Amino acid sequence: MRIIVNGKRMIVRAHPMKRLLDVLREDCGLTGTKEGCGEGECGACTVLVDGLAVDSCLVPAAHAEGRKVMTIEGVSQTRTGKALQNAFVEHGGAQCGICTPGMILAAAPLKSGASLNDIKTALAGNLCRCTGYPAILRSVDAALNGPPRRSILAKAGKKKVRRAGAR
Amino acid sequence: VACAVGSNVRRKDGDAKVTGAAKYIDDLTFPGMLYGATIRSTFPRGPISARRISLAPDFVVADHRDIPGQNYVALIETDQPCLAVDDVRHVAEPILLVAHAEKQALLDVERHVSLDFSPAAPNYDPETSDFCFKRISIDKGDIDRGLRDSQVVIEGEYRTGHQEQLYIETNGVIAVPGDGEMTVYGSLQCPYYVHKALVVAMNLPPGRVRVIQTETGGGFGGKEEYPSMLACHAAILARKAGRPVKMIYDRVEDLIATTKRHPSIVRHRTGLTRDGRLTAMDIDVVMDGGAYATLSAVVLSRGVIHAAGPYRCDHVRIRGRAMMTNTPPNGAFRGFGAPQTQFAVEAHMDRIAEQLGIDPVRLREINALKPGDTTATGQSLGNDASALPVLREAVKRSDFKKKRRQLKGTNRGIGLSLFFHGSGFTGGGEVKLASTASLELTATGPRILVASTEIGQGTRTMHAQIVADALGIPFDAVEVGEVDTAFVPDSGPTVASRTCMIVGKLLERCARDMRKRLGTLTPAQYFRAHGSFTVTAQYEPPPGLQWDDDRYAGDAYGSYAWSCNVVELEVDPITFEVTPIRITAVAEIGKAIHPMMALGQIEGGTAQGMGYALTEEVVMQDGRMANAQLTNYIIPTPMDAAPIDVAILERPYAYGPFGAKGVGEMPIDGPAPAVINALRHCGYDVRSIPATPERLLASRT
Numbered sequence: 001m002r003i004i005v006n007g008k009r010m011i012v013r014a015h016p017m018k019r020l021l022d023v024l025r026e027d028c029g030l031t032g033t034k035e036g037c038g039e040g041e042c043g044a045c046t047v048l049v050d051g052l053a054v055d056s057c058l059v060p061a062a063h064a065e066g067r068k069v070m071t072i073e074g075v076s077q078t079r080t081g082k083a084l085q086n087a088f089v090e091h092g093g094a095q096c097g098i099c100t101p102g103m104i105l106a107a108a109p110l111k112s113g114a115s116l117n118d119i120k121t122a123l124a125g126n127l128c129r130c131t132g133y134p135a136i137l138r139s140v141d142a143a144l145n146g147p148p149r150r151s152i153l154a155k156a157g158k159k160k161v162r163r164a165g166a167r
Numbered sequence: 168v169a170c171a172v173g174s175n176v177r178r179k180d181g182d183a184k185v186t187g188a189a190k191y192i193d194d195l196t197f198p199g200m201l202y203g204a205t206i207r208s209t210f211p212r213g214p215i216s217a218r219r220i221s222l223a224p225d226f227v228v229a230d231h232r233d234i235p236g237q238n239y240v241a242l243i244e245t246d247q248p249c250l251a252v253d254d255v256r257h258v259a260e261p262i263l264l265v266a267h268a269e270k271q272a273l274l275d276v277e278r279h280v281s282l283d284f285s286p287a288a289p290n291y292d293p294e295t296s297d298f299c300f301k302r303i304s305i306d307k308g309d310i311d312r313g314l315r316d317s318q319v320v321i322e323g324e325y326r327t328g329h330q331e332q333l334y335i336e337t338n339g340v341i342a343v344p345g346d347g348e349m350t351v352y353g354s355l356q357c358p359y360y361v362h363k364a365l366v367v368a369m370n371l372p373p374g375r376v377r378v379i380q381t382e383t384g385g386g387f388g389g390k391e392e393y394p395s396m397l398a399c400h401a402a403i404l405a406r407k408a409g410r411p412v413k414m415i416y417d418r419v420e421d422l423i424a425t426t427k428r429h430p431s432i433v434r435h436r437t438g439l440t441r442d443g444r445l446t447a448m449d450i451d452v453v454m455d456g457g458a459y460a461t462l463s464a465v466v467l468s469r470g471v472i473h474a475a476g477p478y479r480c481d482h483v484r485i486r487g488r489a490m491m492t493n494t495p496p497n498g499a500f501r502g503f504g505a506p507q508t509q510f511a512v513e514a515h516m517d518r519i520a521e522q523l524g525i526d527p528v529r530l531r532e533i534n535a536l537k538p539g540d541t542t543a544t545g546q547s548l549g550n551d552a553s554a555l556p557v558l559r560e561a562v563k564r565s566d567f568k569k570k571r572r573q574l575k576g577t578n579r580g581i582g583l584s585l586f587f588h589g590s591g592f593t594g595g596g597e598v599k600l601a602s603t604a605s606l607e608l609t610a611t612g613p614r615i616l617v618a619s620t621e622i623g624q625g626t627r628t629m630h631a632q633i634v635a636d637a638l639g640i641p642f643d644a645v646e647v648g649e650v651d652t653a654f655v656p657d658s659g660p661t662v663a664s665r666t667c668m669i670v671g672k673l674l675e676r677c678a679r680d681m682r683k684r685l686g687t688l689t690p691a692q693y694f695r696a697h698g699s700f701t702v703t704a705q706y707e708p709p710p711g712l713q714w715d716d717d718r719y720a721g722d723a724y725g726s727y728a729w730s731c732n733v734v735e736l737e738v739d740p741i742t743f744e745v746t747p748i749r750i751t752a753v754a755e756i757g758k759a760i761h762p763m764m765a766l767g768q769i770e771g772g773t774a775q776g777m778g779y780a781l782t783e784e785v786v787m788q789d790g791r792m793a794n795a796q797l798t799n800y801i802i803p804t805p806m807d808a809a810p811i812d813v814a815i816l817e818r819p820y821a822y823g824p825f826g827a828k829g830v831g832e833m834p835i836d837g838p839a840p841a842v843i844n845a846l847r848h849c850g851y852d853v854r855s856i857p858a859t860p861e862r863l864l865a866s867r868t
Binding site: 025030031032033034035036037038039041042044071072073076084085086088089090091092094095096097098099100101104119120121123124126127128129130131132133134135136137 | 178181182183185187188189190194332333334336382383384385386417418622763764767774775777796802804805806807811
């Protein structure tokens with residue numbers, strides 16, 4: 001099979017029904033794509049196929065024949081991808097990091113100006129157990145729309161550190 | 168100039184995680200590596216009457232006879248075998264191990280192995296169980312007198328179910344055999360627990376066993392004790408095959424076989440004066456331990472110590488027991504017994520408020536622990552006891568009193584919970600652990616050597632901040648060594664909200680010792696002149712800390728963190744679905760070393776608590792988890808993320824690093840009772856969680 005992975009033309013010798021996830025991890029050596037559940041529920045294995053976010057654990061490799069696949073290893077090639085990666089570090093969107101590649105890929109097709117609802121919808125198929133999501137929403141918003149500005153996101157995680165008297 | 172502590176420095180592991188470069192266990196391979204699988208019991212109890220194996224010779228098969236050492240998973244007790252011998256006590260108990268060079272070859276391996284069982288009658292009810300793993304009694308004052316002095320006695324029974332940790336990275340390890348030695352790489356929280364288990368099961372001297380933590384995709388307690396079992400399995404196969412063996416659970420196996428939060432039944436009988444002052448708290452706690460002891464004794468311990476909540480009461484009697492049942496063993500999960508018992512006491516407090524006709528905030532104000540008050544174990548609290556400040560701040564921020572009036576009689580409700588959480592091991596635990604931490608001066612700067620693991624919570628970054636400021640050098644100049652038992656000392660397990668307060672304090676002491684030795688030189692100048700050196704600090708209890716394990720009395724923890732949650736929610740009157748509208752979380756945690764990561768702990772723990780309250784139901788059928796998939800074990804998704812307003816209050820604890828206490832576990836203690844109290848406010852009398860639509864339908868008042 002011929003697959004364009006992160007802009008590189010690759011010839012993969014694998015069973016056409018092998019999961020795209022396994023082809024990427026085992027045949028292409030790109031282990032940044034993670035498996036969380038193997039049933040399309042958690043989104044940890046999200047990659048872009050021709051620009052659309054898919055769960056690579058549900059996609060047979062044959063489906064990717066001749067298509068462009070983007071993984072976390074290639075996402076920094078786009079401006080949005082790079083901005084997302086930085087924002088996930090800056091705004092606490094990555095804790096244990098196992099869902100992070102999938103989250104970033106799921107957010108990558110979003111455009112500047114995306115609303116909180118757009119962001120939630122884009123990430124609806126991705127599970128995170130560490131953050132409870134506010135920090136991920138803030139990270140994506142910051143990457144797309146610049147430093148936190150809208151009250152709705154500020155409310156989804158406003159924090160004030162206050163000193164409550166001396167010891 | 169010291170400035171890393173208290174600022175949101177860039178986390179050490181951030182860039183590797185967002186680029187996909189970070190290596191988790193399944194990302195590693197070794198030359199000649201085999202893949203391992205586990206054959207498990209399909210019956211909950213009884214002898215294994217026959218085993219028939221018809222696998223091709225290129226499979227490696229191991230059973231209990233292949234264990235060179237002792238056949239138990241060394242932790243607290245010695246009751247849990249690595250591999251069952253004659254009997255099983257639960258479904259999914261490991262019996263045989265199989266390895267093969269091709270991962271695919273293992274997919275249908277169960278078709279070639281048949282096990283017969285002679286099923287015996289299982290018991291799934293902890294209250295009728297005839298085997299008790301642990302009993303604990305706490306007595307303060309005289310319960311009979313407290314009840315005699317009361318004007319009102321209010322009783323209640325509260326139940327909680329299993330909860331799955333649901334780290335997104337499943338359990339996994341790789342065992343690499345050597346000549347009379349064994350190295351295990353894995354996704355784990357407690358490298359020295361795994362080390363101890365391997366020494367016992369593999370019959371190797373401690374120096375011939377090495378455990379290395381790989382990047383770990385979440386733990387939440389679920390990788391506290393289970394990796395010891397899995398590491399032994401991989402090591403048994405690797406030894407027999409003479410080749411490295413990788414064992415990664417798929418999601419279904421992880422859900423069916425690994426530990427969950429203990430289900431609980433808590434009964435309260437509470438004496439009060441008519442104006443709402445507590446005179447007696449009589450509390451009975453039952454925890455379902457599952458089939459083997461694992462950590463049940465200590466889960467029960469933290470559970471009973473927190474069972475009276477953050478309240479002052481002179482006469483307290485708490486009876487706790489952890490009972491055996493024929494389900495897979497329950498174990499560590501963030502909160503460790505305290506979410507169960509504080510759910511009960513906080514739901515009970517709102518029933519008390521309702522029956523006495525007192526505002527729930529007022530009832531808590533009357534009874535909340537203040538500095539100088541004593542807890543149920545008789546611990547006198549220091550000036551950082553912050554129940555009232557967190558309560559008042561949360562009530563104010565959420566506009567609780569006004570909303571409580573406005574929403575009455577609608578399908579919206581608002582409820583609160585007040586709770587606390589002890590930091591560090593319980594009672595004499597830290598003294599027994601006697602943890603050590605080291606700081607090494609290298610050519611490239613000071614390097615932290617601890618066994619504390621980074622599991623997402625920010626260990627590496629937070630420890631480096633403490634060291635940087637205590638040494639007076641930039642944050643970026645501090646390195647964090649890999650967690651590898653060949654190089655790092657035993658800093659104890661990464662559990663119990665102890666990684667900052669206890670291990671962080673050891674590192675602060677190391678850094679201050681190193682600073683003294685450096686004198687006026689920078690680390691680089693010193694290294695050039697004198698070469699490398701290492702400083703080590705060992706745990707010493709703060710002065711005056713006393714614990715009596717026989718009477719279960721005294722200073723249960725060095726300090727406590729305090730919190731108040733307010734949850735506003737809406738109930739769909741047709742589907743009984745609950746939608747959280749707004750959450751307020753005020754937490755007093757001592758110094759917030761990294762405010763953004765502390766916020767991440769609070770937001771994330773609160774979300775797990777919302778799942779515990781509303782949707783996360785482990786359905787057990789004949790001792791087996793029936794909904795062992797993410798399709799029907801429902802954790803919160805991005806669509807469920809309700810706006811959450813977090814406020815962090817800082818009352819420094821004198822013996823924590825820069826005044827810090829623990830933060831990791833506490834946030835999961837409060838959401839469930841706040842949700843249940845909000846549901847009570849809109850007319851649903853729910854006394855067990857999760858509050859699924861079915862339970863709500865049955866609980867309309």
